[in-house]
Amino acid sequence: MKALKVGIIGFGTVGTGVYKVLQSFPNVEIIKIAVKNINKKREIENFDNNILTDNPYEIVNNPEIDVVIEVAGNVDPTFDILTTAIKNKKHIVTANKELLAKKGSELFKLAKENNVIILYEAAVAGGIPIIMPVKTILCANKISKIAAILNGTTNYILTKMSEKELSYETALKQAQELGYAETDPTGDVEGFDAAYKISILSTISFNKKVDINKIYREGITKITAQDIKSAKELGYTIKLIAMGQVLEDGKIDVRVHPMLVARKHLLAKIDNATNSIMLTGYPVGDLVLTGAGAGAEPTASSVVGDLLVLSAELESSDSPLPQAVCNHSEIADQIDIGETYNEYYISITASNNPGAIGIIGTICGKNNINISTIMQKGINEDNTAEIVVITERSKEADVQNALAELLKSNNIKNINNLLRVMN
């Protein structure tokens, strides 16, 4: 069997993990690794620095290389580097969710024209095998729903807020000190990372191109210790959920936002940095896949897995993995958040006046919102009270109208938070 010759772009945590795992596969020969800083000290035994370059184009223009492994991240300049690789007839294995979410259509079109393929198991949920299963063994299914925890950093922060009754700021700081959250945590805590992943997963699951710009996205920065406490008292835990579903009329609902998840729900039990994906399809029914969504070794499992599948296919056929080719001509008709239906958690600060709860009930009623639970616990020192409302299934636009109306009332001091609920 001829050795597969690869170039690796990016040599951080994931790149180093891939390098180490590949040492057990003599049939894969690493020709070059592109890094930012050639002189950086690397903690790898018997490592020869001559394999390094600081010019990724030396990899994508090298005629000897068959496959480019891209684990550098970012859209710019990675998009240009990978388009050059594809035009030079190199297959791609990538973990770059942002690039695929923003530029996937262009890359896959170019790959088709050049008869090469792009594999990206590591781009969604790190070590959990989900892309290849959806594109191969689950292809008999009509997938109708995905609900998932796709970001380990936010799940870690929310777990610590819940376990230790910490504020968001304290939990974030601790997560940064322990290396779970980055110095600039925006990509994770504002839900961008999860949105990239659910756009990729929804596109391949529903067989329609989902537009990342039309995904409603809300992060976890507004979740307070009080929200977590109230949720707990009501039997829920708060999680950042990435979801996608096909509605009865064929429209597609894809979004990322924190949710109150009922304690009995499987996703409520997924703690710390673990990821989990619940998928519903016909005829398979419900599936749950749980595992590490990040980290050197779990991510290397997916990258090297893609590479070995590709290697085996290249040995046996000239047109590898027809199922793995991503070609979505149909565009998803994505609905706006205002058109969605959910159960809601609404935290309200009201004046401690007779009739304040009555006003909430009246305004909800006027806007077609049926309240299922209402909770007030005592009175604050400033003579206000926190009132928590859980609603039955309501239209988001109606809920937004009700909140605007509530804020006009003298008895309502603040809407502290609005979260959606999953039972």
Ligand code: HSE
């Ligand atoms: N930063 C991501 C997470 C992993 O926290 O899950 C890479 O996408």
